[in-house]
Amino acid sequence: MSEKISVRGVNIDNITIDEAESIIADFALSKSFHAVFTPNAEIVQLCVEDDSIKDIINSADLVIPDGAGVVLASKILGKPLKAKLPGVDLGERAIKLSQKNGYGVYFLGGKPGVAELAAEKLRERYPAFNLLGTHDGYFAKSGKESDNVIDEINKLSPDILFVCFGVPAQEKWIYENKEKLKNIGLIMGLGGSLDSYAGTVKRAPEIYIKLNLEWFYRLIKEPKRIKRMMKLPKFIFGTILQKITGKAD
Numbered sequence: 001m002s003e004k005i006s007v008r009g010v011n012i013d014n015i016t017i018d019e020a021e022s023i024i025a026d027f028a029l030s031k032s033f034h035a036v037f038t039p040n041a042e043i044v045q046l047c048v049e050d051d052s053i054k055d056i057i058n059s060a061d062l063v064i065p066d067g068a069g070v071v072l073a074s075k076i077l078g079k080p081l082k083a084k085l086p087g088v089d090l091g092e093r094a095i096k097l098s099q100k101n102g103y104g105v106y107f108l109g110g111k112p113g114v115a116e117l118a119a120e121k122l123r124e125r126y127p128a129f130n131l132l133g134t135h136d137g138y139f140a141k142s143g144k145e146s147d148n149v150i151d152e153i154n155k156l157s158p159d160i161l162f163v164c165f166g167v168p169a170q171e172k173w174i175y176e177n178k179e180k181l182k183n184i185g186l187i188m189g190l191g192g193s194l195d196s197y198a199g200t201v202k203r204a205p206e207i208y209i210k211l212n213l214e215w216f217y218r219l220i221k222e223p224k225r226i227k228r229m230m231k232l233p234k235f236i237f238g239t240i241l242q243k244i245t246g247k248a249d
Contacts, residue, residue, distance in 0.1 A: 021093040027186040028159045034061040036188045038087030041069025045235040073239040088193040098129040109137040109164030110194040118197035132156040160186045
């Protein structure tokens with residue numbers, strides 16, 4: 001098992017993307033429930049403010065730092081993480097594993113048509129990846145509608161399930177249905193990854209990624225995100241305060 005580093009009470013796995021790929025390959029083979037969550041600074045701040053979300057995130061078998069803010073916080077706290085691991089990149093590693101090893105994949109989430117478009121775009125790079133089915137994210141996340149979706153997934157018995165509802169809806173749904181989701185080794189909460197693969201939401205250019213300014217690019221493209229972005233300075237200042245006072249959240 002990898003080392004866990006607590007960042008504001010969220011237990012993050014201290015691994016590289018290659019190490020993460022090896023772990024998810026084992027999960028996919030296992031045919032027993034393994035959840036992967038990908039919190040960024042905004043989500044960790046949400047966990048600071050809501051213990052129930054923090055408990056769900058910490059219940060995952062693999063928790064990776066999706067964003068430079070989490071890595072910066074780990075450095076401030078004196079326990080630096082090896083690297084940021086964007087969920088969208090780890091998701092693509094799972095697609096590569098599907099192509100290489102034949103793992104069955106199911107895409108759940110996004111607007112109608114997005115999952116299918118994501119599959120079409122991914123097949124341009126990974127023509128042999130094994131997509132078993134898709135379903136959009138527009139259904140009631142509890143009750144009969146949700147159970148019907150789970151039944152459909154279970155019938156296809158994928159090795160890898162992408163769940164892309166956004167945070168915290170996807171994590172709650174995965175956690176609440178872990179007993180119902182049968183024989184699926186790897187379940188990944190991947191937010192807007194299907195939109196990224198489909199090209200309906202453009203990822204930041206490489207220069208922004210290298211400079212850890214993906215958040216700024218998203219803000220330029222979607223100014224309405226400003227309210228959400230205000231959690232970022234709150235998160236960093238809270239981390240500095242924790243370092244100074246020595247008090248955990």
